[in-house]
Amino acid sequence: MVDDRKLAVLRAIVEDYVSTNEPVGSKALADRHNLGVSPATIRNDMAVLEEQGYIAQPHTSAGRVPTDKGYRLFVDRLSQVKPLSSAEKRAIETFLAGAVDIDDVVMRTVRLLAQLTRQVAVVQYPTITNSKVRHVELVPLSERRLMFVLITNTGRVEQRVVELPDVVDENRVAHLRAVLNACLDGCGLTNVPDLVADLPERLPAEDRPLAATILSVLLESLVDRHDEKIVFAGAANLAGADFTVGLRDVLEALEEQVVLMRLLGETSDLSALTVRIGSENPYTGLQGTSIVVAGYGSGDKQLARLGVLGPTRMDYPVTMGAVRAVARYVSQILAAS
Amino acid sequence: MVDDRKLAVLRAIVEDYVSTNEPVGSKALADRHNLGVSPATIRNDMAVLEEQGYIAQPHTSAGRVPTDKGYRLFVDRLSQVKPLSSAEKRAIETFLAGAVDIDDVVMRTVRLLAQLTRQVAVVQYPTITNSKVRHVELVPLSERRLMFVLITNTGRVEQRVVELPDVVDENRVAHLRAVLNACLDGCGLTNVPDLVADLPERLPAEDRPLAATILSVLLESLVDRHDEKIVFAGAANLAGADFTVGLRDVLEALEEQVVLMRLLGETSDLSALTVRIGSENPYTGLQGTSIVVAGYGSGDKQLARLGVLGPTRMDYPVTMGAVRAVARYVSQILAAS
DNA sequence: ACTTGGCACTCGGGAACACAGAGTGCCAGA
DNA sequence: TCTGGCACTCTGTGTTCCCGAGTGCCAAGT
Numbered sequence: 001m002v003d004d005r006k007l008a009v010l011r012a013i014v015e016d017y018v019s020t021n022e023p024v025g026s027k028a029l030a031d032r033h034n035l036g037v038s039p040a041t042i043r044n045d046m047a048v049l050e051e052q053g054y055i056a057q058p059h060t061s062a063g064r065v066p067t068d069k070g071y072r073l074f075v076d077r078l079s080q081v082k083p084l085s086s087a088e089k090r091a092i093e094t095f096l097a098g099a100v101d102i103d104d105v106v107m108r109t110v111r112l113l114a115q116l117t118r119q120v121a122v123v124q125y126p127t128i129t130n131s132k133v134r135h136v137e138l139v140p141l142s143e144r145r146l147m148f149v150l151i152t153n154t155g156r157v158e159q160r161v162v163e164l165p166d167v168v169d170e171n172r173v174a175h176l177r178a179v180l181n182a183c184l185d186g187c188g189l190t191n192v193p194d195l196v197a198d199l200p201e202r203l204p205a206e207d208r209p210l211a212a213t214i215l216s217v218l219l220e221s222l223v224d225r226h227d228e229k230i231v232f233a234g235a236a237n238l239a240g241a242d243f244t245v246g247l248r249d250v251l252e253a254l255e256e257q258v259v260l261m262r263l264l265g266e267t268s269d270l271s272a273l274t275v276r277i278g279s280e281n282p283y284t285g286l287q288g289t290s291i292v293v294a295g296y297g298s299g300d301k302q303l304a305r306l307g308v309l310g311p312t313r314m315d316y317p318v319t320m321g322a323v324r325a326v327a328r329y330v331s332q333i334l335a336a337s
Numbered sequence: 338m339v340d341d342r343k344l345a346v347l348r349a350i351v352e353d354y355v356s357t358n359e360p361v362g363s364k365a366l367a368d369r370h371n372l373g374v375s376p377a378t379i380r381n382d383m384a385v386l387e388e389q390g391y392i393a394q395p396h397t398s399a400g401r402v403p404t405d406k407g408y409r410l411f412v413d414r415l416s417q418v419k420p421l422s423s424a425e426k427r428a429i430e431t432f433l434a435g436a437v438d439i440d441d442v443v444m445r446t447v448r449l450l451a452q453l454t455r456q457v458a459v460v461q462y463p464t465i466t467n468s469k470v471r472h473v474e475l476v477p478l479s480e481r482r483l484m485f486v487l488i489t490n491t492g493r494v495e496q497r498v499v500e501l502p503d504v505v506d507e508n509r510v511a512h513l514r515a516v517l518n519a520c521l522d523g524c525g526l527t528n529v530p531d532l533v534a535d536l537p538e539r540l541p542a543e544d545r546p547l548a549a550t551i552l553s554v555l556l557e558s559l560v561d562r563h564d565e566k567i568v569f570a571g572a573a574n575l576a577g578a579d580f581t582v583g584l585r586d587v588l589e590a591l592e593e594q595v596v597l598m599r600l601l602g603e604t605s606d607l608s609a610l611t612v613r614i615g616s617e618n619p620y621t622g623l624q625g626t627s628i629v630v631a632g633y634g635s636g637d638k639q640l641a642r643l644g645v646l647g648p649t650r651m652d653y654p655v656t657m658g659a660v661r662a663v664a665r666y667v668s669q670i671l672a673a674s
Numbered sequence: 675a676c677t678t679g680g681c682a683c684t685c686g687g688g689a690a691c692a693c694a695g696a697g698t699g700c701c702a703g704a
Numbered sequence: 705t706c707t708g709g710c711a712c713t714c715t716g717t718g719t720t721c722c723c724g725a726g727t728g729c730c731a732a733g734t
Contacts, residue, residue: 025726040678043727061684061727101498139472139488147492151476151484157496159488161438233592235572239585248576255570362697375707380698398698398714 006045008035010054011078013046014066018315023063068278068312071290075275075316082317084325088116092329099333102126102155106231109306109330114234116322119310120254122291124264125229126154126303126334133184133192138177138214143167148217152189154298154334162217165209172207176214179203193219230260232309241311249285254309259283264293264305273320278312288312292319294327298335306330345372346382347391348415351403355652360400405615405649408627412612412653419654421662425453429666436670439463439492443568446643446667451571453659456647457591459628461601462566463640463671468493470521470529475514475551480504485554489526499554502546509544513551516540530556567597571645578648586622591646596620601630601642610657615649625649629656631664635672643667 113121293307391407450458630644
């Protein structure tokens with residue numbers, strides 16, 4: 001039985017513990033929040049909450065600390081996202097508005113988020129999957145090598161160097177470029193494989209090996225690269241916090257693109273905020289941390305995700321507010337460009 | 338008066354302290370290194386070394402620890418760069434050989450260096466200043482915006498979105514593109530400003546405002562961007578080391594591009610290894626750290642720098658060996674492509 | 675049936691203290 | 705110039721002790 005007062009007690013415990021970083025006892029609770037009951041009553045409630053796994057004591061006869069399950073309940077039912085101050089909103093707007101290209105947008109976003117939350121910010125590059133081909137360029141580098149450049153309508157540029165099977169002259173390259181552009185211009189990247197499939201037929205027979213090589217690189221760059229880039233910032237903010245698990249593991253996880261991918265990727269709902277708390281986290285090195293993730297994108301399409309990572313003991317309402325706000329502003333910026 | 342034996346004592350102190358991380362005393366020295374003299378003699382030498390500022394004791398009647406000045410002497414006169422094992426060399430070669438483009442080269446390099454030295458690796462992107470224009474591309478994004486892409490012979494791609502003063506049609510863009518390429522193809526980036534200066538004259542009068550806008554962006558991207566990109570990896574390796582100065586400052590410095598630039602930039606001789614030790618370091622947050630930097634580049638041109646950052650108490654011979662080796666291999670890779 | 679005050683109990687953390695061990699400086703003798 | 709001996713000085717560690725915050729439980733009150 002979890003009645004209203006017990007929930008109020010849990011909320012008070014979470015709030016106090018987050019702000020003081022010390023186990024909170026029944027007396028302190030009664031003093032600082034006016035719950036209208038005596039410490040003894042609170043003790044009884046706390047005993048129940050502990051039995052149900054929402055709080056725990058670090059050692060016998062110390063105050064209580066929220067467990068991961070307790071934070072979960074807090075986030076789901078007891079807190080509401082805290083909106084940013086208007087000063088903060090203005091700061092975000094002006095800071096993001098100055099970006100010159102997509103790299104710059106991502107860079108600014110991640111720094112902004114790190115500074116705003118005083119935690120580690122993580123931003124995934126916008127997927128190119130949902131974007132469209134703006135232009136394809138083939139640039140000869142030497143007799144047997146050329147650079148393949150793909151420009152999308154979101155302003156992203158993908159480049160690859162291609163080793164050619166044999167020497168090709170400029171004309172054949174020019175021809176292929178023209179055909180490629182005619183065929184692919186404006187088409188969504190997800191459709192590219194289909195279009196590419198019957199493209200060789202539109203070329204003279206002697207060009208087909210060349211085309212095959214280039215197209216395979218094109219497809220490869222779509223598959224391999226399309227989601228893998230993630231950047232982070234604010235690692236310095238980890239220095240203050242003390243993790244149950246070593247700081248080293250956290251830093252290692254941050255440098256592993258694969259881990260970060262999974263971290264951001266396994267969120268079910270893109271349109272809402274996703275919070276994963278402590279042990280809910282799949283990766284063992286991050287068991288002492290929580291993440292707050294939001295999707296962002298231009299228009300209705302979700303392009304990618306961004307979020308922050310911090311100790312389980314974080315101020316969830318504030319962090320969630322910042323993440324949501326930044327995601328929205330970035331979406332705006334991307335939609336406008 | 339610093340005679341040979343005192344130098345030998347200093348070397349022994351540095352080596353022992355680096356490997357044990359504990360202040361080293363006269364008796365331990367006499368035991369572990371066969372200097373042929375008694376602890377008492379060593380004590381006398383140590384007293385002299387201390388007076389001259391090469392070593393210090395953390396507190397009265399503890400062992401000695403090298404000072405920054407002591408490390409300096411060690412690096413300059415007492416150590417020689419330790420070559421890598423052939424297994425390590427092979428590992429470097431195969432790992433770097435798999436890179437597909439310039440971003441990949443840099444990424445692999447920085448990770449490799451971090452893993453090899455078990456410290457923080459820092460790699461500056463190759464300057465585009467020394468490279469040549471391979472191709473210039475103008476891609477219309479909308480009526481009044483176009484993307485400007487510059488591809489260099491080193492495989493680097495620079496992109497910028499340009500806001501146009503008024504609506505332009507495809508033909509004018511195509512014309513400008515042709516002129517730009519005819520004029521700039523193959524010319525060194527340092528010459529671009531000169532060539533660009535009298536370029537408007539080769540265009541019809543009505544295109545000049547357009548050209549001016551684009552060219553100003555081109556010049557700007559050369560100046561602004563050309564050196565500023567630096568990446569690092571291996572921050573997790575900082576977690577183990579204990580700095581006199583806070584870990585936080587170091588992490589902050591690593592995320593400040595400007596600080597990193599100065600760190601790598603202020604090395605006098607590009608062809609040799611540069612070591613900056615502790616307080617020799619200009620930035621206050623990095624006073625407890627040392628850096629080892631080498632230049633790299635294809636052929637005779639130095640393109641940029643790379644290095645590692647670690648606690649002052651590092652194994653200089655090994656670190657220097659790794660940095661030098663990686664710099665050489667990267668240079669090879671870049672020269673080959 | 676819940677709430678409350680009282681009370682005994684438990685631990686963690688800090689202060690005070692002693693002590694062993696490593697290291698030093700200095701001096702007299704080889 | 706080197707060496708052995710010796711007295712001295714620290715730090716770090718382990719021990720003990722005690723205070724205080726906090727708990728669990730119980731009996732009485734509403």
